[in-house]
Amino acid sequence: xxxxxxxxxxxxxxxxxxxxxxxxxxxxxxxxxxxxxxxxxxxxxxxxxxxxxxxxxxxxxxxxxxxxxxxxxxxxxxxxxxxxxxxxxxxxxxxxxxxxxxxxx
Numbered sequence: 001x002x003x004x005x006x007x008x009x010x011x012x013x014x015x016x017x018x019x020x021x022x023x024x025x026x027x028x029x030x031x032x033x034x035x036x037x038x039x040x041x042x043x044x045x046x047x048x049x050x051x052x053x054x055x056x057x058x059x060x061x062x063x064x065x066x067x068x069x070x071x072x073x074x075x076x077x078x079x080x081x082x083x084x085x086x087x088x089x090x091x092x093x094x095x096x097x098x099x100x101x102x103x104x105x
Contacts, residue, residue, distance in 0.1 A: 044072050051105040053085045054078075 047070075050058070058070035058081060073081070089100040 047071055047073065047078075049105060050078075050081075051085075052102045053088065053100065053104075054081050057081045057084050057088075 047058075058073075061067045061081075062070045070077075085104070089104065092098075092100045
């Protein structure tokens with residue numbers, strides 16, 4: 001019966017439940033990938049160090065663009081968000097002649 005369900009759903013996961021749990025644990029947090037991401041400036045610890053403009057960019061991406069939770073981004077995603085906030089700061093300064101009211105961290 002499971003083979004029929006898998007065939008209909010397009011899933012080819014025929015491993016036993018114990019094997020599936022072991023595979024899920026390998027991809028969960030705490031692995032080498034998370035340590036590398038944290039070392040490069042990503043992860044939850046780096047999210048806490050963001051300024052309010054970066055948090056606003058994250059909120060816009062999550063709620064308006066529907067890109068999902070922004071609370072544990074990779075270092076690449078955080079660098080992209082920083083570029084967006086730097087662009088906003090630059091445009092604000094070029095229009096108003098003043099620095100953006102929220103200091104960059």
